[in-house]
Amino acid sequence: MKIRVLGSGAGGGIPQWNCHGEVSRAVRSGALGTSPRTQSSLAVSADGEHWFLLNASPDLGEQIRKNSVLHPRGEALRHSPIQGVVLTNGDVDHVAGLLVLRESHPLVLYGTERVLGFLGENSIFNVLSPHYVQRQALSLGQSFPLRDARGDMSGVMVEAFAVSGKVALWQEDESKGDNFGSEEGDTIALKLWREGAEQDAWYYIPACAAMTPDLARRLTGASLVFFDGTLWRDDEMIIAGVGTKTGRRMGHMSQTGEHGTLRAFADLGVKRKILIHINTTNPIIIEGSEENRKVRDAGWEIAYDGMEIG
Ligand code: MLT
Ligand code: MN
Secondary structure, eight states, rough: EEEEEOBBTTTTTTOOOOOOHHHHHHHHOOTTTTOOBBBBBEESSSSSSEEEEEEEOOTHHHHHHOOOSSSOOOSSSSOOOOOEEEEEEOOHHHHHHGGGGGGOOOOEEEOOHHHHHHHHGGGGGGSSOTTTEEEOOOTTEEEEEETTHHHHTEEEEEHHHHHHHSOOOOGGGGGTTTTTTOOOSSSSSEEEETTGGHHHHHHHHOOOOOOHHHHHHHTTTEEEEEOOOOOOOTTTHHHHOOOOOOOOHHTTOOOOSTTSSSHHHHHHHOOOOOEBBBOOOEEEGSSTSHHHHHHHHEEEOOOTTTTTOO
16 A cells, blocks of 8 residues: 655644744744644555545645645546545544535545534535535444545555544534533544455554553554654643643643553554654654654654655
């Protein structure tokens, strides 16, 4: 399977437009060991010709321009190698790019009933003409082939399953208590493999609030996991003076702390671990920083835009 990191930053990207914190400043000034990051999304393909997007970030136009595998090919005057999109939640950083795929192009849009429901209530998403774009609800816990708009199998197999998380920020309902009305299906993980090679399955989990026993069991021994890299520490945005929310409040595990990502993965035997969806405050993106060294010493890689696997 071919995997291309289109974007590795969290919502807002790095540097986020209005963030004047230390990490954002370093990246904005082009400091040694830093690079900007667009908002998180992967492109995957079994054959290198037909590609599916895992999430559609607001930076998708720029991401397509920078990745020639996603450019139109052949003689037709309208063409795209992009066959469809799989959504892992309904947050702006993962759905706003759908508006970039506007108008009359055949695509399949996969998401949970919850997330497709939110999009369905919002008529702006009808720029993806319903005559051309099929919306396909994902059944959690069942494997299925990604198909193009003609119904042809792409060779990429997927199983979606719920992980601990939160409803999209723009759908939060404070009257519904501590979890803002979150339900199963608001945040999912994707297990992906090439048809016939489930033993090499890998995972894409750009948002996850907690390592549960079920998730630990699923990930044990996996060949590759892309995992929620939003924050280094839970109170990072508060300490940096740029925000009031903790990671927990946003539905994200942080790298450090008793229930943090480094500790949670320490004994899972995952062969390749890559942090993605990294926030504009997270010091791990500064090569050579103490935090960067600590995640690398714990066996993690840090995703960057344009990273290729397979
Ligand atoms: C998140 O991952 O917490 C969201 O992307 C927040 C947002 O939509 O800004
Ligand atoms: Mn996000």
